[in-house]
Amino acid sequence: MGMTIMEKILARASGRSRTSPGDMVVVDVDTVVLYDGNFFPAYWRDIKSVAKPDNVVVVYDHRAPAPDQYCARAHSVGRAFVEKFGIKRFHDIGYDQGIAHVIVAERAYALPGTVLVCSDSHAGSAGALNCAARGTGGPDVIYALTKGSTWYRVCETIRYDLVGRLRHGVTPKDLFLHIAGIYGNHSNYNVEFGGPALASLSIDERRTLATMGTELNAEFTIFEADGILDTYLRARTDRPYQTYNPDPNAVYADRRQLDLGAIEPLVALPDRVIDNSVKVGDVADVFIQQAFIGSCANGNLYDLQIAAEVVAGRRVAAGVRFLVTPGSQEVYRQALKAGYIETLMAAGAVVTNATCGACQGGHMGVIGPNEVCITASTRNFKGRMGDPSASVYMASPATVAASALTGRVTHPGEFISMERAG
Amino acid sequence: MITGKAWQFGDDINTDLILPAPFMYLPKEQQAKHVFEANRPGWVDLVKSGDVIVGGRNFGTGSSRPAPLALNALGIGCLIADSINPLFFRNCVSFGLAALECPGVSAAFDEGDVAEITLSAASVRNLRTGQTLTGVPIPEALLKLMQGGGIFPLLESEGLIGPGIDSAGA
Numbered sequence: 159m160g161m162t163i164m165e166k167i168l169a170r171a172s173g174r175s176r177t178s179p180g181d182m183v184v185v186d187v188d189t190v191v192l193y194d195g196n197f198f199p200a201y202w203r204d205i206k207s208v209a210k211p212d213n214v215v216v217v218y219d220h221r222a223p224a225p226d227q228y229c230a231r232a233h234s235v236g237r238a239f240v241e242k243f244g245i246k247r248f249h250d251i252g253y254d255q256g257i258a259h260v261i262v263a264e265r266a267y268a269l270p271g272t273v274l275v276c277s278d279s280h281a282g283s284a285g286a287l288n289c290a291a292r293g294t295g296g297p298d299v300i301y302a303l304t305k306g307s308t309w310y311r312v313c314e315t316i317r318y319d320l321v322g323r324l325r326h327g328v329t330p331k332d333l334f335l336h337i338a339g340i341y342g343n344h345s346n347y348n349v350e351f352g353g354p355a356l357a358s359l360s361i362d363e364r365r366t367l368a369t370m371g372t373e374l375n376a377e378f379t380i381f382e383a384d385g386i387l388d389t390y391l392r393a394r395t396d397r398p399y400q401t402y403n404p405d406p407n408a409v410y411a412d413r414r415q416l417d418l419g420a421i422e423p424l425v426a427l428p429d430r431v432i433d434n435s436v437k438v439g440d441v442a443d444v445f446i447q448q449a450f451i452g453s454c455a456n457g458n459l460y461d462l463q464i465a466a467e468v469v470a471g472r473r474v475a476a477g478v479r480f481l482v483t484p485g486s487q488e489v490y491r492q493a494l495k496a497g498y499i500e501t502l503m504a505a506g507a508v509v510t511n512a513t514c515g516a517c518q519g520g521h522m523g524v525i526g527p528n529e530v531c532i533t534a535s536t537r538n539f540k541g542r543m544g545d546p547s548a549s550v551y552m553a554s555p556a557t558v559a560a561s562a563l564t565g566r567v568t569h570p571g572e573f574i575s576m577e578r579a580g
Numbered sequence: 581m582i583t584g585k586a587w588q589f590g591d592d593i594n595t596d597l598i599l600p601a602p603f604m605y606l607p608k609e610q611q612a613k614h615v616f617e618a619n620r621p622g623w624v625d626l627v628k629s630g631d632v633i634v635g636g637r638n639f640g641t642g643s644s645r646p647a648p649l650a651l652n653a654l655g656i657g658c659l660i661a662d663s664i665n666p667l668f669f670r671n672c673v674s675f676g677l678a679a680l681e682c683p684g685v686s687a688a689f690d691e692g693d694v695a696e697i698t699l700s701a702a703s704v705r706n707l708r709t710g711q712t713l714t715g716v717p718i719p720e721a722l723l724k725l726m727q728g729g730g731i732f733p734l735l736e737s738e739g740l741i742g743p744g745i746d747s748a749g750a
């Protein structure tokens with residue numbers, strides 16, 4: 159019987175010849191990623207020993223730069239840890255900073271076939287790089303840090319075969335909302351993406367989907383490896399790696415084909431991600447006060463590019479705050495160079511430094527009572543972005559940018575051609 | 581065996597409801613004061629140490645924040661739910677919060693009923709109706725970790741970590 163990608167990687171990492179759904183495996187951890195959230199008193203501990211300091215990455219993202227004294231102290235705790243163990247891959251506020259999941263890809267810290275542990279729930283983002291990663295918890299990360307290992311249950315896999323091509327202005331976020339709306343909960347299943355249309359998606363676009371796997375409640379989300387991934391990685395690292403693709407006779411719990419050409423812009427209604435997607439036109443009468451583009455899922459260069467295209471030469475509607483938060487300072491610099499930042503700011507957007515920011519309601523755009531926000535980020539949960547009485551609609555960066563211009567939930571087709579040139 | 585009064589919470593209870601973001605980085609005693617603030621304001625003043633949370637499907641969906649730690653600090657005796665989000669369940673193990681997945685449990689309890697839970701047998705009994713349900717067995721190694729208070733006491737006993745440095749919470 160053949161194996162899926164995750165069954166193969168977990169077999170390699172646990173020193174077995176094969177794994178099957180139901181197995182509990184203890185695996186060696188190749189990369190441990192800590193973020194500022196780990197250094198808060200609720201779950202940080204005095205670390206006496208680190209298994210492999212060279213395997214550790216520390217990134218400040220959730221509350222960065224520190225918005226208050228409490229966070230500033232946690233940042234200091236993290237810096238002392240970095241100093242004590244000589245951690246080299248430290249992304250403090252400055253040139254190399256960004257959201258951990260973005261940095262992990264940008265710097266090729268996540269390599270194909272390896273196991274990455276990060277307590278943040280969207281760690282599965284690295285699955286776009288054929289790397290085994292998933293959200294764990296604060297204690298899990300300290301276990302991996304000190305002992306160099308962790309445990310996983312091997313789960314059955316649901317396979318998505320991608321065919322066709324997304325129309326212009328339709329983004330992987332819409333594809334995600336389609337999956338979340340049609341298939342809903344993927345609890346206790348791994349999700350594997352592949353198929354002929356994979357080649358039409360950049361690594362950043364794949365990362366959006368991999369990141370959002372968390373919102374399907376999937377265990378691991380993993381992508382097939384291909385030449386596009388090799389090119390991406392070779393531009394960033396010369397470390398060796400081995401890619402893992404599924405056997406032709408791998409056994410899946412379900413196998414589903416997705417025609418990218420049939421996807422249209424969608425919106426998730428407030429408070430729940432899954433089973434909650436509607437067409438943009440169904441909520442076109444919803445007025446908004448804030449529009450946000452950012453997060454580990456939607457703070458990529460391509461997200462900023464499509465947003466800039468939508469707002470180019472236009473102005474944000476009166477009474478709307480349009481916030482754009484690049485996923486990393488490197489994305490910020492690239493967007494600056496490409497002119498996207500200038501276009502966005504000319505339209506009235508506020509462009510912030512790279513951070514989680516409004517995605518998590520911590521700082522940089524917290525919403526008030528009864529306000530309505532449309533967001534291109536990861537979650538629309540009640541209270542996530544601010545006051546619990548606020549409503550959060552979730553959509554693609556194109557839809558969010560279009561909505562910022564009109565002050566109501568708006569189809570991007572009102573401002574750009576949805577036909578793909580060429 | 582765990583015995584406690586049941587509180588009903590319904591389906592898809594996410595971690596932003598259990599532990600709202602503004603409080604997630606506070607010391608656990610302070611976190612505990614804000615549990616379920618958005619969907620059940622005032623509940624933290626009603627719940628007693630040892631009480632049991634009864635959830636519907638997909639309890640704990642969302643982030644990996646230390647929500648089970650907040651429930652521990654509140655004195656929750658056990659979480660039982662029709663299904664528990666796997667990441668949340670992992671955090672229950674890691675933080676040492678007693679938790680059991682038990683399909684059908686939300687329909688079998690009215691709020692205020694008393695639940696009797698045996699984790700090792702994965703069984704839940706409603707003392708009012710006498711009905712017993714069987715849940716999803718917890719692998720032995722994980723049960724040991726959960727009942728031993730989670731990962732921190734284990735690593736401390738091996739000399740790999742020290743106690744918490746709660747300076748930021750001072």
Ligand code: SF4
Nearest residue numbers: 453454514517518536
């Ligand atoms: S951007 Fe949002 S979802 Fe991503 S890691 Fe930060 S808080 Fe979490």
